[in-house]
Amino acid sequence: MEPVTHFLTGACLGRSGFNRKTAYATLAMTLAAEAPDLDVLWGFRGPVAELQHHRGWTHSFVGTAVVALATVAFVWLLHRWRRKDPVIPPRWGWLLFCAWIAAISHILLDYTVNYGVRPFFPWNEAWYAWSIVFIVDPWLLLALTLALVVPAILGLADREIGARKKRFRGRAWAVAALVFMVLWWGLRNAERDHALALIRTGSYAREPLIRVAAEPNVTNPFRWRILMETRDYFQTAEVYTLGDVVNTDDYADVIYKPPVTPAVAAAKQSYLGRVYLDWGKWPIVEDDGTIQAPGADPPQPGWHAIEFQDLRFGYRTLGTGRAAPLSGWVVVGRGGEIEGMYMSGHEQR
Numbered sequence: 026m027e028p029v030t031h032f033l034t035g036a037c038l039g040r041s042g043f044n045r046k047t048a049y050a051t052l053a054m055t056l057a058a059e060a061p062d063l064d065v066l067w068g069f070r071g072p073v074a075e076l077q078h079h080r081g082w083t084h085s086f087v088g089t090a091v092v093a094l095a096t097v098a099f100v101w102l103l104h105r106w107r108r109k110d111p112v113i114p115p116r117w118g119w120l121l122f123c124a125w126i127a128a129i130s131h132i133l134l135d136y137t138v139n140y141g142v143r144p145f146f147p148w149n150e151a152w153y154a155w156s157i158v159f160i161v162d163p164w165l166l167l168a169l170t171l172a173l174v175v176p177a178i179l180g181l182a183d184r185e186i187g188a189r190k191k192r193f194r195g196r197a198w199a200v201a202a203l204v205f206m207v208l209w210w211g212l213r214n215a216e217r218d219h220a221l222a223l224i225r226t227g228s229y230a231r232e233p234l235i236r237v238a239a240e241p242n243v244t245n246p247f248r249w250r251i252l253m254e255t256r257d258y259f260q261t262a263e264v265y266t267l268g269d270v271v272n273t274d275d276y277a278d279v280i281y282k283p284p285v286t287p288a289v290a291a292a293k294q295s296y297l298g299r300v301y302l303d304w305g306k307w308p309i310v311e312d313d314g315t316i317q318a319p320g321a322d323p324p325q326p327g328w329h330a331i332e333f334q335d336l337r338f339g340y341r342t343l344g345t346g347r348a349a350p351l352s353g354w355v356v357v358g359r360g361g362e363i364e365g366m367y368m369s370g371h372e373q374r
Contacts, residue, residue: 033169040199048111054127056363072368085146172202215284292331292355307336318354320370327359
């Protein structure tokens, strides 16, 4: 998920009771809950390198131990720099456990979205995705934010009337937000299964289905974008589970599988091709001919721009008409050589 939800989840975990055991619990859990995303620094080595290594070892069960240790080491340095003992003495072993719990929460949150995680890396590099919430879930953001803001506002009110200051404030709000998160996941999981059942028991494709998946809506747990695959084509649909409504068009929503041209075969063997096809769950690789790839120089005669897309992200960015997120391009020369690789308008060098 996006960083704010991770930070807020860590803060609520700390406020839920861990902060009563040791100093710096909320700080350590807030930092550790987002620290695994430091692997985005691979982006300095290019967009394909970032795709290859993002949600790699830092998002694994083994990596969370390293993340927790690094977070506690950072907090220890802050403690030494302050040269002032907190009200509650720090228990560094307990703090390490708190940071590990927060790092695990990062894997769990990322597992709920459709991008996926590799929790068993490096022994098993397979991607796993629950695909029940969007990468930005406004309802979770609202619940987590209220859990932290409301106690602060109530604290200001207490000071206005001269009430005794509470050492630990907001535990009930933090627990309530975390309980809401779990219940929200349960609702979305049930509605996703409902949507898939509607498709599997109906007749919405002209050929037998090989597989089917449901992708979440940003705000509505009762609306799902369906992906279907048959031998010859992919098909999309919209499902509204409250009324058991399925909207699809046998022609407008059908995407025929592109042919595997020699240029496509060469692109699949490129660095981008191997990384993309390892990560992509619903990939489409298409020979766009002499179309100029985003970020690339104008093509030379005989060159081919090969586009990689994943149907999970087959929506246009906020209606701007720009290419679907996480698309990639490989430029293949006349003799099958790789002339360039691009993602998000940036070249992999």
